[in-house]
Amino acid sequence: APAGAVAADDEKAELLRRFGDWHDPVRAIIGSVGPGQVLRHDVYQLTDPLPSFHQGRTALVGDSAHAMAPTLGQGGNQAIEDAVVLAHHLPPDRDPEEGLAAYSAARLPRTTAIVRKAAQASRLMQLSGGPAVAVRNGLIATVGRLGPGLALRAFDGIADWHPPQRTYAAGTKGGHRTRPW
Ligand SMILES: Cc1cc2nc3c(=O)[nH]c(=O)nc-3n(C[C@H](O)[C@H](O)[C@H](O)COP(=O)(O)OP(=O)(O)OC[C@H]3O[C@@H](n4cnc5c(N)ncnc54)[C@H](O)[C@@H]3O)c2cc1C
Structure with a gap:
């Protein structure tokens, strides 16, 4: 949707139009939300990295x-x-x-x-074009059926992160460890 777009009537009605024919319990979940309780916010991303943090x-x-x-x-x-x-x-x-x-x-x-x-x-x-969506959905379904582990490969290098370890110099100085990074 373009930035700033809002539903012509009500955001819950808009969700039902888009997802009301999805499998259970999608429709029931949307239906359980009270009127005026669906908040709609645009999502922004910083695709050009900052020069420094x-x-x-x-x-x-x-x-x-x-x-x-x-x-x-x-x-x-x-x-x-x-x-x-x-x-x-x-x-x-x-x-x-x-x-x-x-x-x-x-x-x-x-x-x-x-x-x-x-x-x-x-x-x-x-993706919104019919053929492109069909190819994408078919690929995802096939990967899910034949090799569920393959889908997780997308997280290689992300989910296997380990926190940095402090490396301490041998020995201590004045009762304290020295150069802790
Ligand atoms: C739909 C959606 C799904 C997501 N799913 C996941 C997920 O599954 N896993 C995951 O890891 N991440 C997910 N995220 C991303 C995650 O929510 C954010 O990356 C995370 O909340 C960022 O944390 P933050 O503390 O940097 O910023 P925020 O959570 O935005 O916190 C910033 C805070 O600063 C406050 N603030 C702003 N301006 C001021 C001001 N001037 N004075 C005082 N306070 C101020 C704001 O009110 C806010 O509370 C999702 C995001 C979205 C939109």
């Missing part, structure tokens, strides 16, 4: 840094990864600007790749 002592995390299409279900996950990596690079004894620069360098390439992948999935899902 930080400036001086300020950093962006989550959607403010890398808003993406919800097609891979990754926006919230990436926000959590941001927080983990940010904490990793900002131990109390490190210069904050240096830590934020390391955070930015670590997160920009990964989130940019996922934003692009989500945008690709979004284009695929929003």
Whole structure:
């Protein structure tokens, strides 16, 4: 739908027009929503990556840094990864600007790749031409039947993320571990 579009009458009626003939319990779920309770918001994505996620002592995390299409279900996950990596690079004894620069360098390439992948999935899902939709749906059904694991390959490099590990220098200095990153 074009940005800012609203239903001519009521958003619930619009949902029923679009999904009312879907399988159970789709119609029942939409039907259980009260009048005026369907909220409609446009979804925006940052397809051109920001040059950096930080400036001086300020950093962006989550959607403010890398808003993406919800097609891979990754926006919230990436926000959590941001927080983990940010904490990793900002131990109390490190210069904050240096830590934020390391955070930015670590997160920009990964989130940019996922934003692009989500945008690709979004284009695929929003196909509207009859033949293209038929081919897409047929492919998805075939993959689902013959090799369900194949569909999960789309998440290679995404769902197998591991948080960064602190590497400690051997020994301690003044009773404290040294250089914790
Ligand atoms: C339909 C849909 C499905 C999704 N499904 C998934 C999923 O399955 N898995 C997943 O991981 N992610 C999913 N996401 C993405 C996920 O919801 C977002 O990526 C995530 O909420 C981003 O978190 P955030 O904290 O960065 O931003 P937000 O959740 O947007 O939080 C920002 C907050 O700041 C507040 N705010 C804004 N301006 C101000 C201001 N001036 N002063 C004070 N407060 C302010 C806002 O009210 C809001 O509460 C989905 C998104 C959509 C739209």
